[in-house]
């Protein structure tokens with residue numbers, strides 16, 4: 058199912074940097090999920106019934122009625138001023154930010170790609186968590202980078218391991234998802250954040266901090282982004298997105314940075330797509346200006362918390378001895394480690410036959426994969442469906 062694209066027909070020859078770049082297994086699994094009776098724990102797909110459809114309808118209506126000519130026209134690469142302002146003001150809750158420190162992107166995925174294009178030469182090293190978000194691995198690999206995993210524990214990346222990897226590999230930057238990480242759901246507590254920032258500040262290695270899930274907190278104390286720790290803001294590109302808190306279909310994200318890198322990122326963005334869709338930018342800006350995003354997030358968090366509880370309790374009831382699961386304080390994912398030399402990828406066809414989908418964990422490891430792991434998303438399905446999906450999972454694995 059997961060594929061390395063090695064060759065194309067009709068005389069086209071793939072660039073060397075494409076070798077080793079794999080298709081996303083999540084996307085591949087989503088593609089076979091057209092069968093309506095499969096319960097999917099695979100994608101990080103927000104529950105569409107929670108989208109604020111009426112608010113978005115009003116926002117797009119407002120944009121097309123009052124800003125129509127502008128909305129349908131070419132525009133500046135940096136982003137629409139209204140959106141830059143809204144984003145800067147929201148980011149300023151944790152980290153003082155001016156609109157000129159913001160670049161609008163088409164989802165935070167584009168932000169990841171742009172940073173890769175701007176900073177990476179073939180052969181450069183990027184340090185990533187073990188495991189990490191696989192589409193970031195894809196984007197850095199496409200820029201020719203070599204991905205080096207750094208050991209983690211339940212509190213995220215280990216500062217000593219990070220310092221050792223920096224000394225050994227001289228990375229161009231470190232890519233971290235400190236809050237409700239994809240795929241594990243883990244978060245770095247405040248003390249770990251400080252220790253990691255201390256290593257980065259001491260070594261001068263820049264940070265790409267990816268934070269699409271931070272606002273989806275069910276419990277526990279909010280942890281500030283690493284970018285907001287003393288001395289870190291200039292050394293960090295912070296990525297954020299409308300996808301997980303509003304709607305992924307608008308494809309609106311943003312990055313925050315300081316200094317000359319902003320100009321380089323803007324030029325790269327120009328080369329990739331000139332600008333993000335103006336209609337969508339203005340609609341998201343209008344939504345942020347006129348609707349209560351915090352209230353929406355609180356509603357979503359209430360629903361997702363209940364689903365996290367249902368999945369965690371259901372798994373605890375069926376998993377064999379020796380298996381362990383994370384208990385995320387927020388976000389979308391739960392991470393299962395079965396151990397015992399099992400390969401969850403080999404069970405996926407059986408699981409799909411039983412009518413349940415998950416993502417085999419090996420895809421999230423830059424190297425030295427623990428194949429006995431899997432990522433389960435609890436956000437897409439209501440509690441009853443989660444329970445039924447877990448029963449199918451139990452049958453597929455013979456628990």
Ligand SMILES: Cc1ncc(COP(=O)(O)O)c(C=O)c1O
Nearest residue numbers: 101164165166190239298300310
């Ligand atoms: C860690 C992480 N970063 C970035 C993204 C990309 O999100 P988007 O481009 O929709 O903002 C995702 C999506 O799942 C993600 O999990």
